[in-house]
Amino acid sequence: QTIRVNLAERSYDILIGSGTLDVFPQFMADRNSSTHVVIITDSNVDDLYADALGDSLTEQGYEVQMMVVDAGEESKSADAAIDLWETMLAEGADRGSVVAAVGGGVVGDLAGFVAATFARGLAFVQVPTTLLAQVDSSVGGKVGINLSEAKNMVGAFWQPMGVLVDVNVLGTLPAKEFAAGMAEVVKYGVIMDLDFFEYLEQNVDGINARDPEVMQKVVERCCQLKAEVVEADEREESGRRAILNYGHTFAHAFEAATEYGQLLHGEAVSMGMVCESRLAERIGLIDAAATERQVKLLEALSLPITPPELDPEEVYRLMWHDKKVADGKINFVLPTKIGETTLTSDVKSRDVLAVLEG
Ligand code: NAD
Ligand code: ZN
Incomplete structure (x- = not known):
């Protein structure tokens, strides 16, 4: 199945299937005539997939430069x-080279940033191998790196010329990484699509078994929804793209308040969505049953829903450091029912603190 992301001359396709890594050389040949490909991957994905992808290109006469980061x-x-x-x-890349990012969100963001900047910009392709990268980071064109004190602080909007998704690679993901990706999947259901949320509820077993048929449906729907949002707001200007931040205002504060590595991003998002749904309840935007439905689904997907013991005042203070603060107010994306959200900055500190106090 192919999903088109319509961005005028920056439009591209996302090809999603099971076993699609087999068509990688053709996928490249269909999109660019260059025969010099720079594959950027990480030390786990190299042996699992990237090395074989490099070989498949070499066999087709490509000159392949493999670069492996930790x-x-x-x-x-x-x-x-x-x-x-x-x-x-040093190894001969030039303006005509193509960069292929083979890995999770770290590799995609880094390789995309390098592609955006080397020789003022190279064509690039994403081959996302984590669930998070397949449903979120590989689509939308945000690329970048971290500064020591600020995540994603340096970067660019740089759209790929194609995204190749093979759901079979999800089979080797560590369980926690898989669950963390599912938090973003649930997020799409809550913010945009009740039917999809119900599909997830009805297919928990298939999801947990990483059944390729089910996962293909899941990834396809998420990519469609993300593509819609990105098409409406490519550069995060109109505000539409902000709905993707559901759960993230709390999540970023939880991540900042805990030791690095204690919480995966998706785990923090899971907790953050529950908190933000409770916050929406407190201010009368949503009924308690809708929060409970999210809790039930997240728990069935082995996601944590209760934040670690943290000082509520400290977490609240950290929310103010987030990029969602504007004009002296914190902007929240809150659900009004499953499948719909509203943006509001009209939230009282005592309500946020009450949610954090549990
Ligand atoms: P990651 O890239 O670190 O991957 C997680 C782990 O899984 C790594 O150890 C990796 O080696 C391993 N791995 C990858 N694929 C595997 C596979 N198929 N089998 C076994 N192991 C595999 O983490 P991530 O969660 O994919 O991405 C997180 C990054 O994504 C963060 O830096 C975040 O800022 C970024 N991000 C970017 C966007 C965006 O729009 N650009 C959106 C969301 C997140
Ligand atoms: Zn996220």
Whole structure:
């Protein structure tokens, strides 16, 4: 199944299926005539998939440059970007080269950033291998690296020329990483699509078994929904893209308040959605049953819903450091029912604190 992302001359296709890695050389050939491909991957995905993808290109006569970064968020750094730029230059990459990001969100963001900047911009392709990358980070064109004190602080909007998704690769993901990706999946249902939310409720077993047929449906729907949002607001200007931040105002504060690595992003988002739905309840936007439905689904997907013991005042203070603060107010994306949200900055600190106190 192919999903088109319509962005005028920056439009591209997302090809989703099971076993689609087999068509990688054709996928590349259909999109660009270059025969020099720079594959950027990480130390886990290299042996699992990237190395074989490189070989499949070599067999088709491509000149392939493999570049492997250490697995983990630390690789989304300026140091890593410099290393990649230097090595690319040394090994003959030029303006005609194509970059292929094969890995999770870390590799996609880093490789996309390197592609956006090397020689003022190279064509690039995403081959996302985590659930989070398949349903979220590989679509939408946000690429970047972290500064030591600020995540995603340096970056660009740089759309890929194609995204190739193979749901079979989800089979090797660690359980926690898979569950974390599902938090973003549930998010799409809550913010935009009641039918999809119900599909998830009805297919919990297939999802937990990572059944390729079910996962293909799941990833397809998420990519369609994300594509709609990105088409409406490519550069996060009109505000439409903000709905993707459901659960994230609390989540970012939980991530900031805990030791790095204690919480996966998706785990924080799961807790954050429950908190934000409770906040919506407190201010009369949604009924309690809608929150309970989310709790039930998230728990069935092995996601945590209660934040670790944290000082509510401290968490509230951290919310003010988030990029969703504007004009002295914190902007929240709150659900009004499953499938619909509203944006509001009219939230009282005592309501936020009450939610955090549980
Ligand atoms: P990740 O890239 O670190 O991958 C998680 C772990 O899974 C890594 O250890 C990786 O090596 C391993 N892995 C990847 N694919 C695998 C597979 N198929 N089998 C086994 N192991 C595999 O983390 P992530 O959750 O994919 O991405 C997180 C990053 O994405 C963050 O830096 C975040 O800021 C970014 N992000 C970007 C956007 C965007 O719009 N650009 C959106 C959301 C998140
Ligand atoms: Zn997220």
